[in-house]
Amino acid sequence: MKEYWGSLASILGVLAFCQSLLQVLFPPELRFATLKLFNRIFNVFTSYCYFDITEIDGVNTNELYNAVQLYLSSSVSISGSRLSLTRALNSSAITFGLTSNDTLFDTFNGVTVLWEHIVTQRQAQTFSWRPLPDEKRGFTLRIKKKDKSLILDSYLDYIMEKANEIRRKNEDRLLGSLDSRGHPWESVPFKHPSTFETLAMDPVKKSEIMEDLKDFANGQSFYLKTGRAWKRGYLLYGPPGTGKSSMIAAMANYLGYDIYDLELTEVHNNSELRKLLMKTSSKSIIVIEDIDCSIHLSNRKKGSTNNSSSIGRSYCDPEMRSGPGVGTGDEGGNSITLSGLLNFTDGLWSCCGSERIFVFTTNHIDKLDPALLRSGRMDMHVFMSYCSFPSLKILLKNYLSFEEGDLDGEILKKLEEVIDKAEMTPADISELLIKNRRNKDKAVIELLETLKEKAERKLKSGECVGDKNLNDVEEEEQEKRALESPKEGCNFEDSIEKQEDDEEKKIK
Numbered sequence: 001m002k003e004y005w006g007s008l009a010s011i012l013g014v015l016a017f018c019q020s021l022l023q024v025l026f027p028p029e030l031r032f033a034t035l036k037l038f039n040r041i042f043n044v045f046t047s048y049c050y051f052d053i054t055e056i057d058g059v060n061t062n063e064l065y066n067a068v069q070l071y072l073s074s075s076v077s078i079s080g081s082r083l084s085l086t087r088a089l090n091s092s093a094i095t096f097g098l099t100s101n102d103t104l105f106d107t108f109n110g111v112t113v114l115w116e117h118i119v120t121q122r123q124a125q126t127f128s129w130r131p132l133p134d135e136k137r138g139f140t141l142r143i144k145k146k147d148k149s150l151i152l153d154s155y156l157d158y159i160m161e162k163a164n165e166i167r168r169k170n171e172d173r174l175l176g177s178l179d180s181r182g183h184p185w186e187s188v189p190f191k192h193p194s195t196f197e198t199l200a201m202d203p204v205k206k207s208e209i210m211e212d213l214k215d216f217a218n219g220q221s222f223y224l225k226t227g228r229a230w231k232r233g234y235l236l237y238g239p240p241g242t243g244k245s246s247m248i249a250a251m252a253n254y255l256g257y258d259i260y261d262l263e264l265t266e267v268h269n270n271s272e273l274r275k276l277l278m279k280t281s282s283k284s285i286i287v288i289e290d291i292d293c294s295i296h297l298s299n300r301k302k303g304s305t306n307n308s309s310s311i312g313r314s315y316c317d318p319e320m321r322s323g324p325g326v327g328t329g330d331e332g333g334n335s336i337t338l339s340g341l342l343n344f345t346d347g348l349w350s351c352c353g354s355e356r357i358f359v360f361t362t363n364h365i366d367k368l369d370p371a372l373l374r375s376g377r378m379d380m381h382v383f384m385s386y387c388s389f390p391s392l393k394i395l396l397k398n399y400l401s402f403e404e405g406d407l408d409g410e411i412l413k414k415l416e417e418v419i420d421k422a423e424m425t426p427a428d429i430s431e432l433l434i435k436n437r438r439n440k441d442k443a444v445i446e447l448l449e450t451l452k453e454k455a456e457r458k459l460k461s462g463e464c465v466g467d468k469n470l471n472d473v474e475e476e477e478q479e480k481r482a483l484e485s486p487k488e489g490c491n492f493e494d495s496i497e498k499q500e501d502d503e504e505k506k507i508k
């Protein structure tokens with residue numbers, strides 16, 4: 001044993017001697033230079049080039065590192081064997097990532113590249129105003145030299161774009177609203193479950209809207225090329241309970257946009273409105289619900305040159321309409337004008353924020369100022385109708401899990417016969433189905449009874465649209481509106497005057 005320890009000590013002594021000899025013969029500077037030389041020689045002969053993307057660039061966080069991490073997380077979830085899992089703030093989604101020194105192949109435009117995640121311990125903490133993490137993290141990208149110029153720029157742009165997309169998808173949608181004092185914008189997570197799949201409406205119309213939305217969201221180059229502001233306006237109209245709010249939620253969920261619920265009665269003047277709208281973020285839907293209840297005519301005696309429609313609470317409120325303050329512009333200091341609103345939706349100010357969708361809703365399209373309906377103002381007018389047969393099938397699927405072919409053919413036929421005549425809203429039908437959802441047969445029978453009853457009542461009272469197709473009703477309404485709305489170049493003043501006359505007649 002003693003001999004063993006003795007020989008071990010002499011080996012260690014020899015090693016220590018060799019090391020100090022090496023230090024003298026190869027000082028650190030020489031070793032560093034040799035390593036550099038070897039690297040250069042290696043670089044000449046290797047067919048690859050390498051790019052390091054560190055997590056921290058100096059003292060700033062490197063955006064590209066985060067983007068690469070997110071981008072790789074979308075492909076790594078399937079192939080990786082040991083993954084890191086993260087959940088970001090404001091997100092309900094979990095993302096996967098490469099752990100230390102893991103590698104992953106990726107293909108872009110037919111070129112294969114290799115990503116390696118490198119994690120090392122940070123040596124000594126140098127002084128920094130911002131505390132740095134203990135670990136140094138970074139990605140190394142390996143690309144064949146011949147492919148470098150071919151893909152590098154476009155590949156990195158693609159990664160940034162994809163990462164933004166994933167980030168938006170993972171983040172919760174936000175719903176912004178004004179507080180009671182009109183302070184902008186208080187946000188809460190928006191978790192409305194409505195989607196285009198659950199929305200009960202004519203499938204053709206639904207896919208038209210979905211296509212329109214997708215075209216808008218992917219239309220940056222189109223809007224740039226044509227010199228148009230990147231925004232779009234939708235007017236949703238129809239009776240209460242036909243799904244206007246559900247449609248807005250479905251739009252937000254479909255595009256991954258935030259929603260700003262603009263309550264105009266909380267806004268006092270045009271400049272406040274402008275400031276509020278300027279504070280909305282891009283990729284958002286700005287909603288003004290029940291616009292007919294927010295617009296009324298004021299500040300304007302007949303023949304006066306002031307052509308502004310004012311926005312306030314009083315239009316829908318008969319008391320306010322006949323009470324003091326109407327037409328004097330002193331309704332609680334609210335002096336927003338229609339032109340102020342339109343200035344932001346399609347005037348000069350519309351260019352101050354891109355990728356925004358404006359949605360106005362109303363239960364009474366006939367009460368709207370024709371200036372709002374004029375062509376080019378709201379890009380798409382969507383009529384939310386009473387429940388039609390295709391919509392009913394969607395509701396039956398939503399609430400009773402009935403698939404095509406599950407229901408008895410005879411009952412389906414009966415439902416189809418009465419549904420248009422009954423003029424029931426999807427909201428009313430949903431209520432009926434929810435009530436009996438534990439007993440599907442009972443739910444369908446009760447629904448059929450109610451529909452028959454309503455159809456008969458409508459027929460007796462002579463209100464029913466009869467066998468008319470709902471599309472015909474919509475077309476008729478649109479024709480009527482087209483006749484009512486002023487033609488291009490027609491005086492805005494006249495349209496307001498006409499509406500004022502109508503109002504006066506109604507009040508009399």
Ligand SMILES: Nc1ncnc2c1ncn2[C@@H]1O[C@H](COP(=O)(O)OP(=O)(O)OP(=O)(O)O)[C@@H](O)[C@H]1O
Nearest residue numbers: 198199200201240241242243244245246426427430
């Ligand atoms: N088209 C529809 N598809 C699916 N569900 C609907 C539809 N319309 C109404 N509903 C159901 O009825 C409820 C109320 O509908 P919603 O608030 O969207 O109607 P609305 O037209 O906006 O009504 P209002 O004009 O009174 O605001 C919704 O939560 C939803 O459950």
